[in-house]
Amino acid sequence: MRRKIVMVLLAAALTASLVISGCSKQGSETTKVRIGEVTRSLFYAPQYVAIEKGFFKDEGIEVELTTTPGGDKTMTALLSGVVDVALVGSETSIYVHQQGADDEVINFAQLTQTDGTFLVARQKDDSFDWSKLKGSVFLGQRVGGMPQMVGEFALKKNNIQPHDDLELIQNVDFGNIPAAFASGTGDYVQLFEPTASIFEREGTGYVIASFGTESGNLPYTVFMAKESYLKKNNAVVQSFTNAVYKAQQWVEQNDAAAIAKVVAPYFDGVDEDIMISSIDRYKQQGSYSLDPIIDEQEWNNLLDVMESAGELKTRVEHNKIVNLTYARKALE
Numbered sequence: 243m244r245r246k247i248v249m250v251l252l253a254a255a256l257t258a259s260l261v262i263s264g265c266s267k268q269g270s271e272t273t274k275v276r277i278g279e280v281t282r283s284l285f286y287a288p289q290y291v292a293i294e295k296g297f298f299k300d301e302g303i304e305v306e307l308t309t310t311p312g313g314d315k316t317m318t319a320l321l322s323g324v325v326d327v328a329l330v331g332s333e334t335s336i337y338v339h340q341q342g343a344d345d346e347v348i349n350f351a352q353l354t355q356t357d358g359t360f361l362v363a364r365q366k367d368d369s370f371d372w373s374k375l376k377g378s379v380f381l382g383q384r385v386g387g388m389p390q391m392v393g394e395f396a397l398k399k400n401n402i403q404p405h406d407d408l409e410l411i412q413n414v415d416f417g418n419i420p421a422a423f424a425s426g427t428g429d430y431v432q433l434f435e436p437t438a439s440i441f442e443r444e445g446t447g448y449v450i451a452s453f454g455t456e457s458g459n460l461p462y463t464v465f466m467a468k469e470s471y472l473k474k475n476n477a478v479v480q481s482f483t484n485a486v487y488k489a490q491q492w493v494e495q496n497d498a499a500a501i502a503k504v505v506a507p508y509f510d511g512v513d514e515d516i517m518i519s520s521i522d523r524y525k526q527q528g529s530y531s532l533d534p535i536i537d538e539q540e541w542n543n544l545l546d547v548m549e550s551a552g553e554l555k556t557r558v559e560h561n562k563i564v565n566l567t568y569a570r571k572a573l574e
Contacts (some may be wrong), residue, residue, distance in 0.1 A: 460543045
């Protein structure tokens with residue numbers, strides 16, 4: 243009888259050790275977090291690094307990643323509970339706040355800190371000046387989205403009135419903008435990578451300026467979640483932010499070629515040299531945030547951009563829909 247009891251206790255101890263070995267370092271079982279990203283882009287390289295390098299896994303998180311094209315669709319997915327966390331522009335959380343949301347959408351970890359679009363012309367222009375856009379046909383981005391607002395902000399900064407000094411096209415769906423330009427629409431276009439680099443290789447267009455450089459730092463793409471989710475999953479959100487910060491550090495410490503190798507599984511059909519070129523452009527202009535902190539000065543720059551575009555009813559204070567607790571703790 244005593245032998246049987248000992249065997250039972252040993253079996254129980256073995257089972258417990260197996261359970262513990264499958265748990266996160268916080269002592270809880272692996273938790274699935276559903277992320278909705280606004281688009282699939284090399285602009286979000288640190289996110290893919292966090293997944294592929296196992297930083298989320300190390301924190302006890304299993305990621306389910308879904309691409310939900312467009313800020314409106316991504317926010318709808320978040321508000322309806324289809325995803326737990328959204329990777330999207332901070333302006334979307336401000337729109338929700340302006341509508342008087344019962345369950346606020348809170349920004350908790352920043353991924354990119356500049357605009358990710360480039361001004362692409364049909365011809366190479368080594369002596370480009372923004373004044374050359376006057377009188378041209380400019381194929382821009384969707385009204386109300388960050389690329390469009392930053393684009394207009396940069397034009398105004400360079401003494402160009404977007405709706406007076408050029409023909410501004412903004413009725414083309416986000417996913418169809420590259421095809422529209424390739425088929426002959428517009429003299430200039432505003433594009434993300436890797437499309438800009440692909441166009442350069444094909445001779446379809448050439449990068450002549452960066453909207454990210456022109457507009458300065460701002461919380462361009464941020465991980466956000468409903469306030470109710472943060473309250474119920476405080477430890478999970480902290481672990482999530484820790485993983486993001488680890489990926490940001492890794493991206494900062496490695497070159498574009500190394501990063502491209504890690505994120506390649508997310509970009510089938512994109513040549514390695516195009517990925518390297520795209521990532522290098524983003525690294526050179528400091529697009530990838532070095533840490534997940536959403537800086538108040540950058541937040542105010544975002545409000546300036548939105549105000550200039552006429553999309554801001556009232557200025558939303560930084561602490562209203564930004565929670566720095568997780569980012570600060572991650573840095574510790």
